[in-house]
Amino acid sequence: MPLIDIDALHKSYGETEVLKGIDLHVEAGEVIAIIGKSGSGKSTLLRCINGLETINSGAISVGGEQLVEDELHLRKLRLKVGMIFQQFNLFPHKTAGQNVMLAQQVVKKRRKAEAETKAREVMDRVGLGDKFDSYPDQLSGGQQQRVAIARALAMEPMALLCDEVTSALDPELVGEVLQVVRALAADGMTLLMVTHEMAFARDVCSRVVFMHQGRVHEAGPPSEIFANPKTPELRAFIGMAAA
Amino acid sequence: MTQFTFWDIFSNLLLATRWTILLSLVAFVGGGVLGLILLFVRIGKTWWLRRIVQGYTELFQGTPLLMQLFLAFFGLGLLGINVSPWAAAAVALILWTAAFLVEIWRGCVDAVPKGQWEASASLGMSYIEQMRHVVLPQALRISIPPTVGFSVQVVKGTALTSIIGFVELTKAGTSLANATYESFTVYGLVALIYFVLCYPLSLSARILERKMNAAHRH
Ligand SMILES: Nc1ncnc2c1ncn2[C@@H]1O[C@H](COP(=O)(O)OP(=O)(O)OP(=O)(O)O)[C@@H](O)[C@H]1O
Numbered sequence: 001m002p003l004i005d006i007d008a009l010h011k012s013y014g015e016t017e018v019l020k021g022i023d024l025h026v027e028a029g030e031v032i033a034i035i036g037k038s039g040s041g042k043s044t045l046l047r048c049i050n051g052l053e054t055i056n057s058g059a060i061s062v063g064g065e066q067l068v069e070d071e072l073h074l075r076k077l078r079l080k081v082g083m084i085f086q087q088f089n090l091f092p093h094k095t096a097g098q099n100v101m102l103a104q105q106v107v108k109k110r111r112k113a114e115a116e117t118k119a120r121e122v123m124d125r126v127g128l129g130d131k132f133d134s135y136p137d138q139l140s141g142g143q144q145q146r147v148a149i150a151r152a153l154a155m156e157p158m159a160l161l162c163d164e165v166t167s168a169l170d171p172e173l174v175g176e177v178l179q180v181v182r183a184l185a186a187d188g189m190t191l192l193m194v195t196h197e198m199a200f201a202r203d204v205c206s207r208v209v210f211m212h213q214g215r216v217h218e219a220g221p222p223s224e225i226f227a228n229p230k231t232p233e234l235r236a237f238i239g240m241a242a243a
Numbered sequence: 244m245t246q247f248t249f250w251d252i253f254s255n256l257l258l259a260t261r262w263t264i265l266l267s268l269v270a271f272v273g274g275g276v277l278g279l280i281l282l283f284v285r286i287g288k289t290w291w292l293r294r295i296v297q298g299y300t301e302l303f304q305g306t307p308l309l310m311q312l313f314l315a316f317f318g319l320g321l322l323g324i325n326v327s328p329w330a331a332a333a334v335a336l337i338l339w340t341a342a343f344l345v346e347i348w349r350g351c352v353d354a355v356p357k358g359q360w361e362a363s364a365s366l367g368m369s370y371i372e373q374m375r376h377v378v379l380p381q382a383l384r385i386s387i388p389p390t391v392g393f394s395v396q397v398v399k400g401t402a403l404t405s406i407i408g409f410v411e412l413t414k415a416g417t418s419l420a421n422a423t424y425e426s427f428t429v430y431g432l433v434a435l436i437y438f439v440l441c442y443p444l445s446l447s448a449r450i451l452e453r454k455m456n457a458a459h460r461h
């Protein structure tokens with residue numbers, strides 16, 4: 001059974017249907033890049049998977065946990081899948097270390113010492129062991145995003161959703177974040193990432209999903225998708241991205 | 244007729260100032276506690292309770308404080324409840340203060356970015372956990388300057404209670420002015436005392452605001 005199972009997912013905002021029947025099955029350990037034009041529904045798809053958006057019809061499950069929209073079920077689902085945002089969304093009133101510890105203590109009911117050990121471990125993993133006591137506004141964008149990744153990892157999710165995690169960064173800071181993501185992929189983490197970094201997608205991902213007007217328009221291994229796009233829409237998109 | 248020296252006037256005013264300060268404190272603390280309770284309802288999940296609190300704030304913000312004082316004093320009297328000017332003044336000011344503080348504080352909760360809610364939800368936190376650990380601590384920080392700033396309005400609001408006969412600074416001023424015929428001196432002193440009470444408050448609100456806007460948010 002796939003780790004992430006999406007069947008006939010429909011999502012509308014008012015009258016406009018944004019996702020028009022998405023089927024996507026992600027095996028454990030897969031690294032998937034979601035690409036597509038602005039407005040094609042990429043973010044909405046990710047946000048539906050962890051219940052940040054309410055869906056209109058269809059079914060989603062992660063690690064066997066069905067998406068059901070009550071607080072108890074959502075909490076169980078969200079323990080299986082973490083999310084990293086474009087804007088980092090660190091808690092500004094807490095240090096990097098406290099950011100990583102908070103949900104462990106509150107949601108997983110870990111003791112402080114245990115949460116701190118775990119926090120130091122994941123902060124080391126993203127290369128920020130020495131920034132444990134810094135506040136977010138004392139860190140660069142790239143460092144903040146790495147703290148956000150550490151914060152998600154500390155909850156030991158089975159999969160991570162990444163929505164354009166490098167888009168808000170200055171170009172010189174993109175590399176350090178991608179390097180962390182690359183290491184996660186190499187460690188076998190299941191990743192579902194919306195990205196505009198085509199070179200990275202080609203390099204690191206096992207599968208590329210091209211979304212167009214709320215549908216999965218074309219999908220396949222990066223070698224095929226980039227070298228041999230079948231639909232004119234994907235061809236146009238790749239042409240644009242390359243330009 | 245007894246002769247009033249300047250110092251007689253001044254010391255009488257200072258004695259009455261105690262009541263202005265006490266009434267301000269009661270209104271602010273009482274209004275703060277009530278406002279906090281109403282805030283949780285206002286940002287809570289039950290829509291009809293939210294509407295009730297919204298109606299309450301609109302009512303109190305949309306009518307003059309003076310009318311609220313009259314209603315508390317004469318209205319309760321009509322119902323057969325005998326209220327002293329002090330009790331009527333305290334009740335009306337507490338209700339009035341709470342109505343404004345709820346709206347100020349709700350604005351502060353709204354000012355916490357949506358991303359904070361989404362990030363904490365993604366980590367599995369429940370609504371109450373999000374509120375307690377993520378949203379309210381940030382809202383609290385934002386709320387300090389406008390809350391301190393509003394305390395100035397409370398102090399000045401107490402002046403109106405003179406009209407229902409509560410003897411605070413303004414009422415004492417009126418009596419002294421009538422007795423001494425030195426209206427300008429008396430009201431000048433009254434104004435000066437209000438200024439001495441209010442200026443440190445508005446000054447600290449401004450300093451807090453500036454601190455808050457400075458680089459660090461923690
Ligand atoms: N909260 C919302 N209310 C109404 N419409 C929305 C909302 N969020 C997104 N949309 C619409 O849904 C469509 C898909 O948006 P989505 O953010 O998923 O696109 P995207 O593929 O992530 O685009 P981008 O590359 O710009 O991030 C867009 O047309 C957008 O305007």
Ligand SMILES: [Mg+2]
Pocket residue numbers: 042043044163
């Ligand atoms: Mg998007």
